[in-house]
Amino acid sequence: MLEPLELQIYPSSYNCISWSEDGEIAVAAGEYVQILTPKPPSGRGANGDSPLFLAADWHRARFRANVFTLNEWPIMYPQPRDQFSIGVEQSMSTVVSVSWSPPGLVKHRRSVLAVLTSNQVLSIYAYVGTARKWTRIAIVNKALESYFGENTDPETPKTRKTSIRSFTWTPPLIIPAQDQPYPGPESRWGIPFLAVTTDANDVAFVQLHSPSGQQASSDILHCELVSVVSLHNAVSYERKIQPISLFASALRSEIKILSLASGPWLYQAHQSAGSGGGTWSADLNVAGTQGPKLRVAKLSVGIELQKAGSRNDIPYKLSFRAEENNAVLFDHPDELQLTGPVEYVHEIGTKSITIAVGAVAALVTLNLSDDLYRGRAVDGGVNSYNFPLSVDCTDPTGYERITGMTVAIHPESKTPVLHLGTIEGHGATKAFVYGGEADEPSRAPWKDRIEDIRERFDIDRDLGGLAVSRIRGLTSVQGIVATAVTLHPGDMVEYRSSTEDRLIILFSTSDGQPTQTDSVPFLRGNPTFSPEFLMEHRDVVLRYILRSGNDAKQALSPKVLYAAACCAIVQSQSLELLSNAREVLESLASNHGVDLTDEIAKCSKPGFFIDAKPAKLLDAANDNVFERCDICGSGIGWDSSQEAQCASGHVFVRCNLTALAIQEPGISKFCSRCDSEYLDEDLIGTTSEIELQPSCKTLTGIFDTCILCNGKFRP
Template sequence: MLGDTILTTLPSALECLSWSSDCELAISAHDFIELMIPRLSTPGPSPTNYEILHLRANLFTAAEVDIEEPAAFALFSPGEELSVGNIASLAWSGPGLARHARSALAVHTERLVLALYAAEGRPTEVGGWKRVLVVNRVLERFFEGVYPGLPRDENGDRAPLIKRAQRVRSFAWSPCVPARWAEECGVASAVQFLAVGNDAAEVVVLQVRSPCNSAEREWGAGIVARIPLGQGGKLPDLGWVFGEYVREQRWAGWVAWSPWEVVEGGVVSVLAYGTVERVYFRRVGLMLDPLKSKIEIGEVEEGGVLPLGVTFNGPVRWVPVGLGGQMVLVATSPGAVHCFAVGTDGPLEVKETRYAREVWDEVGGYAFEHTSDTSIDLFFPPFRLSTKADLISLSLPSAKPTPFDPPWIDSITRSLASFSEEHDLYGHAEAKAWGFGASPLGDFMALCYSLHPTHMPEYKIPAEYRCTVAVTRARRGPAEDFALPSEGNFVGAEVSAEALAFSIRAWVDEQPEAPEDSASVIRDIVQEISTALHLPSSYAPPPLSSPTLSLRHALFTSPTITRLRLERLISLYFPWYTPATDTNTSLIRTLAVATHRIPHTTYRASLISTKILEAYSMAVSKTRALSAQEVEDIDMLPAHEFERCEICGCPIHFEGFDEGRCEGGHEFVRCALTFLAIQAPGISRFCGLCERQFLTDAYLQGDVYEDSGAGSDPATVNDNPSVSASSSTNGAAPETEKEDDGSDPMPLDTPARTEIDMDEDSDPITESTEPTAEPAPLDPIIVLPTTGAANRSLAQILLQACDRCPYCGGKFVG
């Protein structure tokens, strides 16, 4: 996992590197996306620790991006029709947006096109990645509805106003809504917003919806807010000099969205954006209650606008956690580091702290390390790297320098020596840092750099392009003992098993030999992770009305089951170790008790659901996992043969949890969750870490409900356990669902929208000579509740509750 990986390409823009929540690395390189997918399912060292995928990012169909003819000079075109479409920036979304609770990748090109990519198949194969959404098309359709008086001309070209409104200048993902708060409110935790700055001097907020975090069958987005940028500017004129053009720019050159903070009645964050002259801060509130849901974007308060006398030459990022009741925004300019502290309570006030730095180079990325509740360390390398340790570490929010020994110096020293010797440069070589970032747990850093001569011109053809991605530990130190950052860094949020597996395997690969006492080592690692995750010593299941959430809490929140799952995850990289506690027995106990305790009035009885209950009865009789009192409490079904072979019709005996065999000799793999035999192709998926097989929702298409005899509707089946309702594809509020428990129907969350006030002279669109329009009708925010599952079968509830492997916590593949 650690070490240098050489890519046969060269970055074309700063901030070219981004980590996903599963430790997947994305690097932008001209018109290609380089994906480095860690190989986590194979224990032990391997020749390559990553699968390297090359995705083309500038090839679009006419349905995705209009073909632009070369524009006349009088139109003052930004050159989108002439650009080759190299990647300008990229960033991963939070987990849960893509299939199997994975992250989606947003890629912004120099043609001002923003597209989303996601793994629809195997993430380790190029064919598994698809472009799922072009944000420009969403903006175009929205503004064409806002300005119906501006239709396309006879050649199909859009009006200039529509062109400006659909161009994306900058973007930022919103952080994921805190999972615990979302569960308490009974909504999906994978609510994802995307803020984009367009060419029409607006910041537009969209809610991205996918088949995995909503009931829609296709990817889409709805505009939920429009924010005008300051005073309206004049349209470009050919008589302007460059300085006038820069001063009149009103589009947001950057957008940054702070983490959510839980407050009474909802969660709040701060949306920051800036032009060449000012920095703006607005509070964003997401309020949820049983009757309505809405997003509120506050007005620009007096203390929320700061004049800017310099231009930022690096990323503008929020610190990923709050520090003592305030959020901190970090940016760099030539000769200074800027820290903006914003309070979470009371009137919005911004305090700026600057640190003057000697190096005026641009910055390719930031990394953070949580040191205490009120401070955090910031790391950033200058663009022109050297083998001596320049100032690259500050303590925030005080902006004071801290000692730091860069761990990537050794990699740069080796690479420079080899490059100089290969090209006879006699030491006249330098390294340039294009991208930099920390892993999700903060215990590793990745630096993308390239090598160049310093005293002569450089001529290269694309076949000679090379760059190095160095993955190192965050700080130098011995690796005898497994350790996560002392303060837990940012692991208070949802931590994926892939991120933990990355850290575990990196530590195992560093060990010179296998430990003598594997059991003791694994116990120490489990304790270290438990401390970092703040796992409680005891657990009381919360009173949840949703059967899906009840199962999720039983399988993924219980400290006992979580520790057993961690032990199972760690043992994947100790093949010779056998756990002392049988994880299967504990999981079967938990499944049997939690499943049989679900009230029958909360789901529809079906044929497959009955088979699953009978399979649990057989599993319990095989392992004797339950006590007599537990069996009496949950009313187990009598154990008998319940499956027949679809090939020969013979009964399939329950001889084990992994395989099933009928009397005719046909053998089948059993689902590791339902213990049913997998008897057809295309109805199974497997864990990306432990490689156990599980049934998919495709298997449920042949289910038969006992009350109606009709097959289940595939539209009601969803991979996301937090989604149990359907909504229309045009963003309309879903209808009220009724539960069969005799209670009053609970309406789905229907957002109450507050239109953002626009000053008379604040919108350049309305000041131009082009037609005006009424305020745009904004799309409702679809925040689907997790209650009301009476229209689903028990089989659907069970498969949706387990959106990841219950044995090791890994995400599914397939």
């Protein structure tokens, strides 16, 4: 189970914590961002069946997020009143929000971290393997500057249109897979987008991609604004102040769109063009609070699939259109002030989507149908519910702002459960069972643990029961909820030095049961694989390599093809693979003039070994097919698919993907989960085997995670 984690930091904002699907936790702490990465579990539980995950089982790192070059954030001199904000330009650029992207955006298909600082600059950070540190790889404001610099009226305040107030990651846009045995990365990982709001109340959708391809080795990301919609201020003050007064005008100009959240993609197929082509459409909503109101923007994407056999590098074409979704409107009393945050709740397999938004001392939920989500008005409109936050609260009418919300999926029923926490330390959960009655929120399962920690803090400082806890943020991944909590005295002015900064992170499941780390992939120890398991998963790779051996469009290195054929002879029990290996060997013998009679004869049945080639055959003409030992120059035989041994006895590990011997140090990459070793496609080109680099990159583009455990590679 996961033990509480105590950090000697103080959060710089509410909703200060984010958890990636790779297991990394990011915490906003003033000028710095704290990164926590899980290690393998160090102990066993009391009953011996669930590892204990202690506070020492986290790697801890941090980087400073408020250091910018002049190119990244140029000096801004005093501007006209409508464009200049002295609070932003002279701020310390502390971190106000952090959020991990969906996986698959950068090298090794890992997530990147979006960091918004108080100077309204949104930066993208990634752990760069060459520099071995967290590095800023993109600034989203640059995409806004390039767009609004060309498409904005000169009278419009450009500074406000390029200053980012809030943001959210959207789920990846999955491109429908065509009839291919191995779909492309856009069908496996999808295309990520960022939705951002500006000081001019624009909602902009930004696509992030690598300039040189989906699986590029470049550390720089390119940001492209694909569509934008302006949500003008629609807040009315008729019952509170004079609507035509200067005060009302000033208030309207300062109300921004905050607490942004993204809903799921809804896909719809259209006519098919045949031969693998066709058109699809996808709709996505983002919602945010603007003053006391809720505003919703919709992004519609047209997906045109290219026909099979097309010469285009990208097998699809996208078109974008953003607009306000006026169908998602609901009437609520003026005293119900929506303050945020906002969260979408969607149960996969159902046609119901819910928007949960925080209000003063209340939780408001809006149930949407597919038609409303797509922007089509229906009879009855939006069904909204108002739940007062009376859980653990003696005065439910008091000011009880929600400071964090997250959705966790129940492990058994697969029901989405909304977890929320308030500024006064109260916690509640609400399960969404569509088709049933709207249940009231119940006490959060992690609330008792917060009370225990608060009482300990109270006793240690002799506060007489007046200590208070504040929930600074919630996040969840794979059914586990992490709650960030700070403790404070409640009967005095608090004085705190940096040595007394404390942030406690508590872990819990959606139903309050003990966290079983064996059920979470990134918390497990190193797995062990049976020989049958290894054979089955390697056969998948061999089947792809051998079938592509006769495909001119996917031409691989002869050395890779020969290694795959030998690996099939040595380890595979599949007669189909042996037949494919025979075809590849016959093609190599014909095209390269090498003698492969012995290998072809051993393709009749499984279980043969292949002897090392004598030195006289390893001349320059055959060097592009056979492997030779870099130490002594002798041939390398085949008696195992995991190890390679030359005629002189030198032993090497074989790459799990290409089956080639890894003979040099420093050209390998390792799975972060099972420690399996692979050739690094970016490092192998720096050696004499430069002709292998294109083949390694081709295979890595298809098999971009560990073929044994599906784990990510270490950066």
